Every structure is written in C-alpha cells, then in structure tokens.
Amino acid sequence: DAMVIQNPRYQVTQFGKPVTLSCSQTLNHNVMYWYQQKSSQAPKLLFHYYDKDFNNEADTPDNFQSRRPNTSFCFLDIRSPGLGDAAMYLCATSSRPERGYTFGSGTRLTVV
Amino acid sequence: ELKVEQNPLFLSMQEGKNYTIYCNYSTTSDRLYWYRQDPGKSLESLFVLLSNGAVKQEGRLxxxxxxxxRLSTLHITAAVHDLSATYFCAVDIRNAGGTSYGKLTFGQGTILTVHP
Incomplete structure (x- = not known):
C-alpha cells in the first residue's frame, strides 16, 4: 500500500547528542511536512518542503533542521536535543490540500 | 494569526448518547479537516470539508x-466505546491570491471518553 513511513517509531537520545528522524513516502506527493506534537498538545508545524523549496515556520528553533534529498525522503535533524524537545514527531505529505494530508505513524522522541 | 478553538476540550459521554464537538476559527477558510488520534498513535483522517455547507458522514460521525x-461541527450519534479518542479539527488557510498555504493549524483537541 502507498503510505508514509517514519523510522524509527521510538527514539531515545542523550541530551545534546544529534539525532535524525526519517520519513519516506510512496505517494509521490510533492509537499512534505514535519509537525511536532508534545504531550497533550496539538501538532505544531515546524517546516515543510514544496518540492525542493524549504519553508521554515518563523518560530521553529534553529536547533531543528531538515533535508529532502529526493521526492521520497525527508529527514528531521535535531542538532542538540534538549529535554523540551521530547515529543511525537509527525511527517505528513500532500499533493493538493483539497485531497487532504497523509500522516505517517510518527516517531516518539525521548531525551535523557 | 489564525486561531482554531475547539470545545469542549474534554467530553465524557455515555454509550448511546449524542453530542457535538465545535470548532471555531478566526480567519476566512473553506478547508477544514477532522482527525482522530488514539493514545500514542498518529493522526487518522476522518473528514475533509471543502466548501460552505459541506456535510460528510461516516458511521456514527x-x-x-x-x-x-467560521464554524465546523463534529456530531456523534449513539456513541460507542470504540469512539473514545482525541479529535482534532485543523484549518488550511489561503493567501490573498487564493493559493493555499498548504499548512494546517490545529485546534487544541477534544478528548472523548465513552462510558458503558
């Protein structure tokens, strides 16, 4: 089945140690998004790629970076994770918003 | 800045009862999405509403x-325990030229618990 796959499902990292989360899609959607969802909160958009064009939200910390080497893959890099970065990270894709958005299963990040 | 507000934030229902969750938003939009989220899981798309007056139904929702x-409602009919989850509405706004930003702003979520 065409889908959005996130790896790993659970990630434990040490305080300050760089970590990378990955997202792949078989939908051939041109737009990919990264959302951060902290416990008991709504998802919050960090950034998105429209094809290769990177769009950062104004309040996304510099600690968060992203790469999209090709249509299928997108990575979220956290350069120096802090305890406040513990969250569920959701990848989503879309071809046209009126068709909706497809979310991956998420990666739950724990910082110790 | 777009604000999306849901109410209630917590909803405890008895099985068999009906109830409505409300989603208000502050900026003109004609695209609204409803999602369900089970604990520790990702978002499951429920409905995509694309025009004024749009109504969609799936099962008891x-x-x-x-x-x-600037209002969307999610009506629950004859609730069953399996509907227990968190429900989010999300709004997609357009710029002045009518092009979608293609970004979702979510409401706070409504935690629904259905009791026997």
Missing part, C-alpha cells in the same frame, strides 16, 4: 462546515 460563521 457527521461533520459540517459553515464558512460564514
């Missing part, structure tokens, strides 16, 4: 959109 009032 029915969603509607009133773009003039």
């Amino acid at each position: 029915m969603a509607s959109l009133d773009t003039k009032a």
